[in-house]
Amino acid sequence: MTAEAHTPPAGGISPAKRLQMNRLGLWLFLLSETFLFGGILAARFYLWGATRPHLDQILGLSVTAMLLVSSFFINRAEVAIKHDDRIEFLRSTGITILLGLLFLVGVVGLEWRTAPVNPATGGEFGIYGDVLFFMTGMHAFHVLTGVILLGVVAYLGYKGHFHARNFYGVEAAAIYWHFVDLVWVFFYPALYLMGVAVGPGH
Amino acid sequence: MSRTSRMFLGFVVGFVAGAVLLTVMRALVGLSPLAAIPALSAGFTPFFNALAPLLSAGLLLGAVGLMLGLDPALGLARGLVGMAIGFVLGILLTHFVRLGLGLGWDAESAWVGGASLAPIGFLLGVGALSDWLKWTRGMHTPEQHGPPAGRPAWTRYFGFDQNHKVIGVQYTVTGILIMGVGGTLAMIFRTELAAVGRQFLSPDAFNTYISLHGIIMIASILLGIGGLANYLVPLMLGASDMAFPRLNGFAFWLTVPSAILIIMAIFFGGWDTGWTGYAPLSVRGPIGINFFMIGMFYFGFSSILGSLNLIVTTLKMRAPGMNLFRMPIFVWAILSTSLIQLTATQFIGLSFLMVVLERNLQMGFFNPAEGGNVILFQHLFWFYSHPAVYIFILPGLGIISELLPVFSRKPLFGYKWIALSSMAIALMGFLVWGHHMFAAGIEDALRVPFMYSTMLVAVPTGVKFFSWLGTVWRGKLFFPTPMLFVLAAIAVFLIGGLTGPPLATISTDLHLHDSYFVVGHFHATMFGGFVFPFFAALYFWFPKITGRMYNERLGQIHWALQTVGFYTMSLTMARAGLLGMRRRIVDYDPALGVEGMQLIVTIAGYIIFLGVLIGVYNLWISAKRGQVAAINPWGSRSPEWQIPSPIPEHNYAEPFEVVGDPYDYGLPGSVYVNMSPSRGAAASTPAH
Numbered sequence: 001m002t003a004e005a006h007t008p009p010a011g012g013i014s015p016a017k018r019l020q021m022n023r024l025g026l027w028l029f030l031l032s033e034t035f036l037f038g039g040i041l042a043a044r045f046y047l048w049g050a051t052r053p054h055l056d057q058i059l060g061l062s063v064t065a066m067l068l069v070s071s072f073f074i075n076r077a078e079v080a081i082k083h084d085d086r087i088e089f090l091r092s093t094g095i096t097i098l099l100g101l102l103f104l105v106g107v108v109g110l111e112w113r114t115a116p117v118n119p120a121t122g123g124e125f126g127i128y129g130d131v132l133f134f135m136t137g138m139h140a141f142h143v144l145t146g147v148i149l150l151g152v153v154a155y156l157g158y159k160g161h162f163h164a165r166n167f168y169g170v171e172a173a174a175i176y177w178h179f180v181d182l183v184w185v186f187f188y189p190a191l192y193l194m195g196v197a198v199g200p201g202h
Numbered sequence: 203m204s205r206t207s208r209m210f211l212g213f214v215v216g217f218v219a220g221a222v223l224l225t226v227m228r229a230l231v232g233l234s235p236l237a238a239i240p241a242l243s244a245g246f247t248p249f250f251n252a253l254a255p256l257l258s259a260g261l262l263l264g265a266v267g268l269m270l271g272l273d274p275a276l277g278l279a280r281g282l283v284g285m286a287i288g289f290v291l292g293i294l295l296t297h298f299v300r301l302g303l304g305l306g307w308d309a310e311s312a313w314v315g316g317a318s319l320a321p322i323g324f325l326l327g328v329g330a331l332s333d334w335l336k337w338t339r340g341m342h343t344p345e346q347h348g349p350p351a352g353r354p355a356w357t358r359y360f361g362f363d364q365n366h367k368v369i370g371v372q373y374t375v376t377g378i379l380i381m382g383v384g385g386t387l388a389m390i391f392r393t394e395l396a397a398v399g400r401q402f403l404s405p406d407a408f409n410t411y412i413s414l415h416g417i418i419m420i421a422s423i424l425l426g427i428g429g430l431a432n433y434l435v436p437l438m439l440g441a442s443d444m445a446f447p448r449l450n451g452f453a454f455w456l457t458v459p460s461a462i463l464i465i466m467a468i469f470f471g472g473w474d475t476g477w478t479g480y481a482p483l484s485v486r487g488p489i490g491i492n493f494f495m496i497g498m499f500y501f502g503f504s505s506i507l508g509s510l511n512l513i514v515t516t517l518k519m520r521a522p523g524m525n526l527f528r529m530p531i532f533v534w535a536i537l538s539t540s541l542i543q544l545t546a547t548q549f550i551g552l553s554f555l556m557v558v559l560e561r562n563l564q565m566g567f568f569n570p571a572e573g574g575n576v577i578l579f580q581h582l583f584w585f586y587s588h589p590a591v592y593i594f595i596l597p598g599l600g601i602i603s604e605l606l607p608v609f610s611r612k613p614l615f616g617y618k619w620i621a622l623s624s625m626a627i628a629l630m631g632f633l634v635w636g637h638h639m640f641a642a643g644i645e646d647a648l649r650v651p652f653m654y655s656t657m658l659v660a661v662p663t664g665v666k667f668f669s670w671l672g673t674v675w676r677g678k679l680f681f682p683t684p685m686l687f688v689l690a691a692i693a694v695f696l697i698g699g700l701t702g703p704p705l706a707t708i709s710t711d712l713h714l715h716d717s718y719f720v721v722g723h724f725h726a727t728m729f730g731g732f733v734f735p736f737f738a739a740l741y742f743w744f745p746k747i748t749g750r751m752y753n754e755r756l757g758q759i760h761w762a763l764q765t766v767g768f769y770t771m772s773l774t775m776a777r778a779g780l781l782g783m784r785r786r787i788v789d790y791d792p793a794l795g796v797e798g799m800q801l802i803v804t805i806a807g808y809i810i811f812l813g814v815l816i817g818v819y820n821l822w823i824s825a826k827r828g829q830v831a832a833i834n835p836w837g838s839r840s841p842e843w844q845i846p847s848p849i850p851e852h853n854y855a856e857p858f859e860v861v862g863d864p865y866d867y868g869l870p871g872s873v874y875v876n877m878s879p880s881r882g883a884a885a886s887t888p889a890h
């Protein structure tokens with residue numbers, strides 16, 4: 001191969017353009033994910049219709065609150081890094097991660113164990129359990145990936161990788177986090193509020 | 203040790219390892235180690251049954267050994283090793299999780315765990331994740347340019363590479379290989395169907411082969427589209443590469459383990475649901491179904507990422523002066539296809555995931571006894587799979603619109619209409635999925651709306667036909683092989699389009715549903731919409747890609763065999779269907795009177811197969827020995843034809859500028875691109 005093969009292309013992409021492209025790519029990915037969660041919601045309405053299982057309302061409200069508050073903190077982290085405030089960035093990202101983990105504990109650790117639809121607690125309740133586990137499971141998986149992403153971002157930030165002129169990594173993780181949060185805003189009512197509660201529990 | 207003996211040794215070791223591994227694997231699943239894939243049943247059965255799986259597994263791992271012997275650093279070889287490790291880890295992990303939950307060994311969950319991790323092992327092995335993993339440690343990685351340092355140039359085609367042209371070739375070649383596998387399966391079961399009575403296939407084998415044929419062909423179409431799009435879109439836009447080169451390589455290499463998983467299903471009892479994988483049959487069928495569904499899941503993920511990349515490239519990397527309505531029409535087609543692929547694909551992943559969960563975690567989404575609903579599967583499945591049929595054809599229709607003006611020396615008739623009709627088809631494609639379920643017992647109120655929405659899609663499709671006619675009307679036509687394929691594509695797609703409305707009409711569909719009429723219909727749409735245009739594109743861009751010319755005579759023979767064979771095949775299929783021939787059955791009633799037709803279909807199938815073989819031979823031999831081609835043998839106005847062939851690593855030496863409309867063939871003084879704006883020269887329409 002000629003030396004030409006190893007020289008970078010003519011008319012390379014400027015950093016500003018690269019940033020635009022990265023953002024567009026991320027939004028397209030989220031659009032695709034919207035279809036995934038939309039499909040899951042559609043399945044929920046197809047199978048449950050205007051009913052829902054009895055779930056622990058206090059628990060539901062608490063995990064929802066945690067996720068909503070976490071969105072506030074990740075936004076703070078993003079603003080902080082854009083102002084070169086590394087300490088604040090690390091603190092806010094840390095709180096976000098913590099809230100995310102608490103959410104996971106609440107849903108997977110508590111709700112899954114205690115829900116009256118869990119066969120393990122003697123509450124076999126067919127399709128109500130299946131859809132509940134599927135919806136919360138798929139969402140929890142995304143929360144988990146978000147936590148891992150934030151962990152990487154926090155680590156890189158700790159090493160001084162991000163600053164006011166290089167923050168796209170933080171921004172991307174934050175947008176992804178907001179998205180996962182937004183999905184829950186739709187899932188929460190679909191699971192806990194809409195329709196008539198039927199079956200065992202109270 | 204010489205390279206030859208290393209390759210030989212590698213093959214032998216791999217072969218033995220494969221045979222042993224398979225025996226152990228099958229024993230773990232509880233299948234007798236020697237009994238077979240649902241194999242040929244009569245005659246030499248016992249012998250074949252015992253040997254076929256061992257042979258195939260041996261050959262598979264033998265090939266890995268051979269490659270390792272050839273060059274242990276080859277990405278593909280490392281990927282396969284990584285895949286095997288991923289498999290083992292996945293099996294162990296699943297087993298330990300189960301132990302942790304107080305559950306015992308379960309073969310099916312273990313395999314599902316293995317199959318889920320295997321592609322990740324492959325990607326790590328092939329090196330598709332290396333850069334990203336480095337990023338998580340804060341390292342910077344430069345984009346890779348040119349072949350790997352200090353290694354022969356051909357090796358880049360067998361490893362992780364970031365250049366869009368290399369990736370385009372990788373996609374295309376993989377697609378053709380897989381098409382060969384799917385085609386061979388078709389020849390096998392077509393032979394079985396040639397006469398009444400059971401010849402040599404067991405019903406299980408028959409079901410597995412038709413299912414595998416369907417899904418493999420779909421995979422090959424998606425790969426072929428990936429090939430065309432990756433190669434051509436950056437060139438047509440004047441970009442030096444795709445927007446995200448690493449993601450591009452990642453998406454390609456994800457398809458390889460996915461395809462392997464799908465084919466592996468055959469070793470695990472196969473599967474008997476057809477390509478659609480309808481519940482509840484897919485919930486009750488053999489373990490092989492998991493492999494098919496997990497394979498498709500990853501394949502879909504690759505489609506999503508690939509189309510994301512294409513959309514960003516198209517929207518952000520166009521040459522100066524190229525507004526949306528000066529893009530080549532093929533780019534419009536890819537843009538609309540990518541929009542469907544980006545979004546709808548999630549639904550097939552979702553429906554298959556739910557089946558795998560239902561099988562392995564005892565969920566009941568599709569099980570009425572548990573409060574589930576089987577129709578839900580069909581809704582989810584077709585919400586992807588109907589738009590998917592437009593994924594298959596839009597790029598091909600784009601190729602037709604792209605090539606017709608070149609070979610007619612006339613402007614494309616109604617450029618804007620064509621561009622927008624692709625978008626319209628893409629969007630309307632989301633509203634018609636119910637037409638696959640007229641006979642399935644969907645809600646009555648939904649049937650008529652779906653009938654009308656389906657009929658409506660014929661409108662933008664008709665727009666394309668009129669535009670093609672308007673383009674060739676009074677043109678100065680000439681007929682090299684690519685043009686022959688384009689014209690045949692139009693003629694064949696016409697059958698597909700005409701057989702659609704009777705299927706969309708509820709009253710007639712109740713008779714035609716699940717009959718050979720449907721089979722004739724969709725083969726005509728896919729051959730007219732993809733296979734013919736695909737070959738047209740291969741012949742057309744061949745001189746640009748390889749720098750050599752294909753053999754015209756062989757090209758014409760390929761075309762003649764494929765066209766005649768195909769017309770005969772699909773029309774006869776449709777007729778057999780009208781007379782009551784069901785699809786997906788291994789045998790049929792002689793009283794239907796379709797035996798003669800079945801024989802004709804089989805023979806026509808052989809003819810098509812032969813034609814394609816000749817075509818592939820032509821491309822293969824000409825790439826090595828063909829005549830050196832001129833830079834622009836077709837007199838095309840498109841920018842990629844104005845630069846040397848094969849195209850340099852970074853495409854254009856300097857950015858070009860778009861100053862006119864793309865298809866103004868024959869208009870004196872019209873200019874599309876100004877190849878070297880800095881020097882002020884303008885390349886006007888080449889004379890032909």
Ligand code: HEM
Pocket residue numbers: 478591592594595637638656657659660663698699700701702703705706707711714715716720723724727728731
């Ligand atoms: C004029 C346009 C079209 C109309 C009105 C139409 C209508 C239909 C209908 C109603 C069915 C369901 C038949 C049944 O199962 O009873 C069907 C099946 C099918 N069509 Fe089309 N179609 C059209 C174009 C296409 C195109 C462009 C493709 C693309 C490649 C395509 C691919 C298929 C496939 C693959 C099936 C069979 C699916 C299966 O059950 O395995 N169709 N078509």
Ligand SMILES: [Cu+2]
Pocket residue numbers: 587588591634635637638
């Ligand atoms: Cu359809």
